[in-house]
Amino acid sequence: MTTAARAARHTRTRARVPAPDPVPRSAAAPSPFPPIAEYAFLSNCHTAALVAPDGAVDWMCVPRFDSASVFGSLLDRQAGYFRLGPYGINVPAARAYEPGTNSLVTTWHTPSGWVLVRDALTMGPRRHEDEVTPHTRPPADEDADHMLVRTVLCLDGSVEVELVCEPVFDTGRVLADWTLADGERHVADATGAGQTIRLATDMAVGIEGGRVRARHVMHQGDQLWCALSWAEQLAVPDGLDDANGRLAATTRYWRDWLDRARLPDHRWREPIQRSALAIKGLTYMPTGATVAAATTSLPETPGGERNWDYRYTWMRDSTFTLQALHWLGLDWEADEFMQFVADLEPNEDGALQIMYGIDGRRDLTESVVEELSGYRGASPVRIGNAAYDQRQNDVFGAVLDSILLHTRRSQRLPRRLWPIVETQAACATRVWTEPDQGIWEARGEPQHYVSSKLMCWIALDRAARLAEIRGDDRRSAQWHATAEKIHADVLAHGVDRRGVLRQHYATDALDASTLLAATFGFLPGTDERMRATVLAIADELTEHGFVLRYRTDETDDGMSGKEGTFLICSFWLVSALAAIGERERARDLMERLLHVASPLGLYAEEFDAGTSRFLGNFPQAFSHLALIEAAARIILSERLEEYVR
Template structure:
């Protein structure tokens, strides 16, 4: 019997590079938005089992256990059902839509029996616009259409399997505006459906066409995976993380969403339920490091181009030159709305769409953006003149505003502060701008940039807390913050500096639970929200790198290996991990996977060459041939 709300970790991700769907281990698609990541959901039973809608295929009339795996080196998901009577599989994928933005997207669901005989039940119950919009079921040729005011889903049927004319052909029922189909298959028989978003005529798809689409999709993903240059110790996990990041990239613009879901809670039953289907400057900028470290230069170049467009649009406005997040097309209309009609995942309310944090000032994004631009520059992706002039204006703005109170990396809603991380990343922004200008002889406010960079450095050093013997979250606080684990990676401080070593020891004691790292202590630093949260997977992988650079290589490797045990059965991570190892928050989380890649690449190098060294390919400040 299916769980009403499966665990967050009980899912795999499929997608076509413009949108994505989650498939649970019982064969249910319980999350899918169309035509792109941030569109309203069509299937949303993950956030309301009664009103959200679903598309389920599973055995009936028998007990079964399930296993899920990806076809190796692809984003094709296989859900296996094991019974006394036989073994069956549901194979889910979305044909890749790499080109311009389109409203036409397809989910292919192949069903086959590999041993014995099994009866499958398929039921499709779409609920448009997060369950708010009514729809009509319209028969269409060999299939059907689900018609709402703003979107049409067309169900195409795959040609009948070889059933020898017997009673196994099953039946079709109309249930609650949806369709339920029952069919019995024997070993070697194959059937399936294709669900297409778009008002087209339903048709009967031949088995040859179905298999051809499958082979084409497999070919795409294996070719993409083969482009990776990573040859280190953790190839399988790194490859899966890379494919997952690719699945969360909107191909028409190169923008990376933080996660393909909304409303999945950081605490079950709590209110920390956010919409992550947007592109954060911070998250996506870190992806440049991960992509280049694996050899995916085209993807890194696409994002940097997207980023420069945002800078070009923002410079000269009445607000900060960059917003902290955007939609995948670069627009910034992210007004937050509460979906009061939805019960939320396991009664975790409210369910939000949009994101009210989009209007916050978070100074760290300028450092992350400039670090990615500088890194791209060292790999031959140099800024054109117009791009550099906009970057120059942005850094001039930062010189005037780096000491402004802000909301910080964690988007707390407890009021602005002068966060150490925001200052530290402002230092990074100016430092990287200075390096680019010096490297290429570009015009710059060099005297001013150097002066302000040095002022920031001195201000941070002056704020070192002598009681905690650590750098702390913000002025007037003694709270530790895991974001500061990036200080040595970004070159702000050497990893063997006594000030850093004592900070790392303080973080060990206050924020680390075995291998798991909390981002900060909400009890010590109220963030304006009720409830608690789990440990942040991102911070745990940052911790790996900080340990390795500080000479604690054995610990770093053990922590990394332990972190791998917290992945789900497919190698996927949500945003957080709870006390008993459960995945929490939106799923899968881009930040978690890009941090895994970066930790693996850096740890590999340091295990091979000694701790504290810097990777030759990604050395900051100059290009290494």
């Protein structure tokens, strides 16, 4: 039996990796799965791709972020991949983003020469109405081509280059059926699960079971290209010049977009810029929604069950998104997101859900993909998120704070947003005395979480200010009075004997979400209770200086196993330390956080401080939003110090 036949047979048997051993494992244990931090993130603001160091696209869903994957090796080594690179060489000499873009440039050194590979989910001038992912927002001048374009340039010597494209449709469950589309071995179509994608290249390809493969020896100055398309009529570049033109147009798109941002001339300019590009890359252009991350089911615990689908929009992200976008001067994106919020359908009681699909859909029913082993054996692999119908009282504050931020920026309160103010204020008034699942979506018993009360206070405080802007003094006074009641209740029941804010009313356990009391102005930085809370979290809720959400042995979150430190919580601590006047400590922590970024400047959800490895979905919008917020606070304080001097 040939090597190709054995490979095809192995793929078709779909032998499932045995269930993970229950013994706790290290995030640094040897594994065929690349570390999360080593993946590059590509985006066309409709979907994303993650590229492994060996040049393989290990994760891509088409045509949208939340579609089923066609390449899913990130979650099972047999779930599909697309590699373009030197044959027999898996470790590149260098990888970097083309400056100011989400396009990847990889340099390879082989025993016989050097090659350079460029990868991008291409974008260019909008040619016609998008039928692949229809827009509800006004289309921009540039939009996605709905294709992945890859080129190789031989820099020196001679190099044998390999192309392997092995899609597995329906999130790793349906093998591809390939057919040659041109008779000359340069165009092939893969079909499965009711979907067809097209591979085009100037290499001669062969079909080997569920994959297409090609090999070609390049010499100095030679260049080749390939493209994978899911565009209308499966359009592909018409040659090398067109492929290069699409890559150039994509570079122009990202740089033109970045030129519109107001970036500080500061030593942290590059991480702020990369965070802005990551957040834009996680934005679904047709509706203005932002996904929490590009992936599903990357584990929060090595080999564990804390694996969630983050390819949706959380309402709690709204206020952090608006803060970051407005601070960067990206007002158009901020307005697009607010229009998405205004379009959302509330529940029967008028409350917005905690999360929605990127198209605004409400039903995110969770299911398990039994066929996939999970990243490094972490199962289950989940599609959908059952938390969508949880009771989380923080949603009202997030939405109304974002509306206030947007209103102040635009100097007007849009008529279509006022009904949302009324309904969310009414909901917060009705439920603030009730227990809920909290900001972390605990799957244990509902509790009176301090962060939820805090966010209800924000809801009524911001609603009162919006009513004042609107000239509605009666509503303003009414909502302000309710905000005062919530404030008093939290200080009466949510503070322990040390003067530290509790996780919830029935415990003295710490919770990083109480840091938001400083950043949202619930207590001034000079208040001793605020200072005691921030310092207690800094000293007692950290591992190697990085912040945990809470200690899992003190919290009934309905799950088993430990989790890593949460990067967003560590950035929150930076902001809170700055708010209480601990500027040096804030700067020191910020520098440590910047040094744990991935080699390409990206962040996951969590950081395993013991092994210096990322955990959780990637790249994580919340982490990058919190980075911008923390950097902004320190930069502002530094500018003020310079002014005073």
